[in-house]
Amino acid sequence: MRLSRYFMPTLREAPADAQIVSHQLMLRAGLVRQEAAGIYAWLPLGLKVLKKIEQVVREEMNRAGAIEILMPTLQLADLWRESGRYDDYGEEMLRIKDRHDRDLLFGPTAEEVVTDIFRSYIKSYKDLPKNLYNIQWKFRDERRPRFGVMRGREFLMKDAYSFDVDEAAARRSYNRMFLAYLNVYARLGLKAIPVKADPGPIGGDLSHEFMILADTGESQVFAHRDLVEMGAPGPDIDWFGDLEPEVARRTSLYAASDEMHDEARFAAMPEDKRMTARGIEVGHIFYFGEKYSKPMKAMVTGPDGKDVPAQMGSYGVGVSRLVAAIIEASHDDAGIIWPASVAPFGAAVLNLRAGDAGCDAVCETAYAALTAAGLDPLYDDRDDRPGAKFAAADLVGIPWQLIVGPKGIAEGVVELKTRATGERQTIPLDAALKAITG
RNA sequence: CGGGGCGUAGCGCAGCCUGGUAGCGCAUCUGCUUUGGGAGCAGAGGGUCGCAAGUUCGAAUCUUGCCGCCCCGACCA
Numbered sequence: 001m002r003l004s005r006y007f008m009p010t011l012r013e014a015p016a017d018a019q020i021v022s023h024q025l026m027l028r029a030g031l032v033r034q035e036a037a038g039i040y041a042w043l044p045l046g047l048k049v050l051k052k053i054e055q056v057v058r059e060e061m062n063r064a065g066a067i068e069i070l071m072p073t074l075q076l077a078d079l080w081r082e083s084g085r086y087d088d089y090g091e092e093m094l095r096i097k098d099r100h101d102r103d104l105l106f107g108p109t110a111e112e113v114v115t116d117i118f119r120s121y122i123k124s125y126k127d128l129p130k131n132l133y134n135i136q137w138k139f140r141d142e143r144r145p146r147f148g149v150m151r152g153r154e155f156l157m158k159d160a161y162s163f164d165v166d167e168a169a170a171r172r173s174y175n176r177m178f179l180a181y182l183n184v185y186a187r188l189g190l191k192a193i194p195v196k197a198d199p200g201p202i203g204g205d206l207s208h209e210f211m212i213l214a215d216t217g218e219s220q221v222f223a224h225r226d227l228v229e230m231g232a233p234g235p236d237i238d239w240f241g242d243l244e245p246e247v248a249r250r251t252s253l254y255a256a257s258d259e260m261h262d263e264a265r266f267a268a269m270p271e272d273k274r275m276t277a278r279g280i281e282v283g284h285i286f287y288f289g290e291k292y293s294k295p296m297k298a299m300v301t302g303p304d305g306k307d308v309p310a311q312m313g314s315y316g317v318g319v320s321r322l323v324a325a326i327i328e329a330s331h332d333d334a335g336i337i338w339p340a341s342v343a344p345f346g347a348a349v350l351n352l353r354a355g356d357a358g359c360d361a362v363c364e365t366a367y368a369a370l371t372a373a374g375l376d377p378l379y380d381d382r383d384d385r386p387g388a389k390f391a392a393a394d395l396v397g398i399p400w401q402l403i404v405g406p407k408g409i410a411e412g413v414v415e416l417k418t419r420a421t422g423e424r425q426t427i428p429l430d431a432a433l434k435a436i437t438g
Numbered sequence: 439c440g441g442g443g444c445g446u447a448g449c450g451c452a453g454c455c456u457g458g459u460a461g462c463g464c465a466u467c468u469g470c471u472u473u474g475g476g477a478g479c480a481g482a483g484g485g486u487c488g489c490a491a492g493u494u495c496g497a498a499u500c501u502u503g504c505c506g507c508c509c510c511g512a513c514c515a
Contacts, residue, residue, distance in 0.1 A: 012464065012476065013450045017508055027449095037507065085515085091439095092514080109515065143439065143513060151514090218514095288515080314515085334475095352474060387475040394475090405474055415474090 023148030038145025189339030211279030336397030
């Protein structure tokens with residue numbers, strides 16, 4: 001993309017409304033524009049990042065055996081009356097009437113809809129397990145939206161729903177999502193730790209929140225230090241084999257957020273292993289059994305010929321929240337530092353003297369080569385000063401900056417800067433291209 | 439929802455206390471000079487001062503109501 005033809009409105013100063021660094025940088029780098037409290041328009045750069053995160057989530061869900069569908073944002077109130085949640089959900093639910101005076105709502109989540117889909121088609125234990133997910137906009141009319149897209153009212157969520165014939169099978173479904181989530185965060189360059197979460201009225205131990213560590217996190221996290229560095233299981237595990245040992249290895253170490261914190265257990269750990277930090281919740285998984293299947297009569301016939309309600313679990317990832325969370329975890333004074341997996345462009349070509357024949361020619365060559373290599377480069381061909389280009393490239397956080405100026409041209413070299421480290425090398429163009437394309 | 443703060447040009451702010459018809463920086467446009475970390479000079483455009491009512495000869499400024507946004511808290515299957 002040539003920047004002269006693109007739409008990337010950057011701001012030198014952050015709007016006063018933005019208090020936390022990710023929100024400030026998202027506005028300054030032109031990722032989003034606020035339309036109302038907790039409601040944002042996604043500008044080109046922000047949309048690219050959002051789509052990339054979405055794709056990582058999609059790939060890891062698919063790998064773990066989940067199947068993508070797309071459910072509507074507007075849902076019928078009648079379904080929620082079946083589950084009993086229409087009255088329970090309260091003011092957070094945005095309620096709407098259509099022209100026939102029929103009650104609709106903007107979905108804050110989709111248990112009812114997915115259960116309705118499931119019960120319409122699946123009747124036998126032989127068709128289980130099933131895990132259906134979608135990546136769709138949700139609306140929760142939060143009392144106090146804040147921190148930009150971190151806690152918006154409208155937000156993009158990946159929500160998956162598992163269906164099994166009994167609790168043991170549901171636990172296996174749960175384990176698949178548990179490990180798949182760790183892979184998602186690892187691919188996004190995040191260190192996520194699974195913490196024990198409040199399982200709600202169902203009880204048991206099958207509920208975890210995934211927290212990434214950042215000073216601006218809304219939750220306090222207490223955890224065994226080793227969990228942070230344990231890493232993800234990777235894509236090559238046997239997803240439909242026995243995952244229990246792999247999950248147990250990660251859940252046996254202490255980790256809890258404030259509401260589940262057990263000071264005695266925490267204090268029992270060696271002092272150098274105790275870690276206290278702020279965390280951002282970027283995922284929540286749990287098993288809730290028959291909570292929806294029973295009232296909504298989502299029944300399957302078991303091997304013994306008897307009908308039982310499906311055992312369900314649900315698994316959420318805040319996709320739009322992850323954009324902010326990644327920035328919180330990865331930035332410096334100059335701007336955002338995107339992990340390569342979600343960077344809006346793979347590399348930037350900075351023409352320090354647009355209009356100079358030599359600079360133009362080298363930049364065009366580099367731009368074509370990077371495009372051909374699939375890097376999706378951003379070419380800053382604007383008639384502007386070098387300082388403005390450096391500042392913009394740093395701000396929007398593109399991993400590689402290929403800097404082309406008249407000084408280097410005279411000596412047959414360009415400069416290659418790595419955004420994350422600030423490291424620069426002055427080398428011939430072909431060497432720079434090779435370094436970028438690997 | 440309780441508490442606090444703020445709404446003045448696209449962004450950041452001053453002016454308000456003590457009423458006299460709106461200003462600064464950045465950004466934008468034009469010209470010239472510049473060109474390796476957000477350039478300099480000269481000129482130009484852009485504002486129902488959140489909305490409404492009131493007080494007053496006169497309101498960005500004082501009063502009242504409403505709306506919007508932000509922060510803290512509570513809340514967050």
